[in-house]
Amino acid sequence: MKSFDVLIIGAGITGITAASILAREKNLRVLIDEKRTHIGGNCYDCINKDGLLIHLYGPHIFHTQHKSVWDYLSQFTNWIDYIHHVKAFVDKKHISFPININTFEQLFNKTFTRNDVISYLEKEKIDLLKIENAEDMVISRMGKTIYNKFFKNYTRKQWGMDARQLAPEITARIPIRFNRDDTFFTDPYQGIPENGYTAMFKRMLDHPNIKLITGKTFQDIQKTINFKALIFTGPIDEFFNYQNGALPYRGIHFDFKTYDQEYYLPVAVVNYPNDHEYTRATEFKHMTQQKHPKTSLCYEYPADSGSDQVSPLPSYPILTPESICRYKAYQDAAHQLTDTLFMGRLGKFQYLNMDICVKQVMDELNAF
Ligand SMILES: Cc1cc2nc3c(=O)[nH]c(=O)nc-3n(C[C@H](O)[C@H](O)[C@H](O)COP(=O)(O)OP(=O)(O)OC[C@H]3O[C@@H](n4cnc5c(N)ncnc54)[C@H](O)[C@@H]3O)c2cc1C
Structure with missing residues (x-):
């Protein structure tokens, strides 16, 4: 032995x-x-x-x-x-994400200053006595329009449940930036x-x-x-x-596709809150910076996962x-x-x- x-x-x-x-x-x-x-x-x-x-x-x-x-x-x-960038595909446009001043300009097709964003949120946010779920958490900070366009359906796809059934912590750390910082991570x-x-x-x-x-x-x-x-x-x-x-875990089914063109997406990751069954698509070449005439994408379909023995494997x-x-x-x-x-x-x-x-x-x- x-x-x-x-x-x-x-x-x-x-x-x-x-x-x-x-x-x-x-x-x-x-x-x-x-x-x-x-x-x-x-x-x-x-x-x-x-x-x-x-x-x-x-x-x-x-x-x-x-x-x-x-x-x-x-x-x-x-x-x-590599500095990570993400866009959300909303209203048929690739929009800056996490939410920052650019997001508002791209969404509403007009210029916004920092103060415009602050007054928009002030007007739209819904005052609640108690934050009871993941929906409350977003609408109390950003209002219904932003919630419906970016978070409502994404959360439902990601977790297989309505945001009203999920704990506030799930959406608690979503940032809003009062500048034009488009990078995804701040580390x-x-x-x-x-x-x-x-x-x-x-x-x-x-x-x-x-x-x-x-x-x-x-x-x-x-x-x-x-x-x-x-x-x-x-x-x-x-x-x-x-x-x-x-x-209990939420799993993800990954679907890979290679396209016969050099690039396919504007950035490495695009979130699809309202279109398609997948939550997001990733084009690896933006991250790996590989030189290649073709490009490979991965589409993520969240799904129930039983245990480590069952596909899809436990993810979250x-x-x-x-x-x-x-x-x-x-x-x-x-x-x-x-x-x-x-x-x-x-x-x-x-x-x-x-x-x-x-x-x-x-x-x-x-x-x-
Ligand atoms: C879709 C997705 C994207 C992510 N993106 C990022 C990201 O961008 N940045 C980031 O920092 N983190 C990211 N993460 C988190 C990252 O995947 C985890 O931090 C990391 O994989 C955890 O490593 P681990 O070694 O703890 O677990 P695992 O990677 O799960 O490793 C555990 C290993 O144990 C093996 N094992 C299990 N049971 C047994 C057994 N009985 N006998 C022998 N072997 C066994 C498994 O096969 C597995 O290989 C992401 C996670 C997901 C789901």
């Missing part, structure tokens, strides 16, 4: 960062096991049959305010200096790994202390390996055999009072275990951006 200091389940950005830190900084022998046949988890990218670099599980743009995270990953990659560090995420991950795993197994589940290998500690980045409910019930945790309570029961069970850490988006039942996955691993393993 082979022996390791740490067994890591899942080779997504969380598991790979953990393996890299434990091997390089703690000099521990690590086995990382991934049930898919490739590494990278949902950040995996690859070359498609037309020779175009695509993100198989939807567009991933790296952005962070944490210099420590940026510096850590920069040991393994150079970055394409000081933004980019795409120069040769892709998978290439960066391969370099992170390239260390004599790290062994990788792909195509096998934890259950497949568990009894064949000796390990002193376990880091589990798969679904926490699956680990405990769904003893408290399955944790559905946070309701009931699901949070169910997760807490799993967390209590996890605390009973010694030498086992649950990490990452599935281990913690949280929506986590990539940088936060890396940050959490750095912080938690410092104490390891």
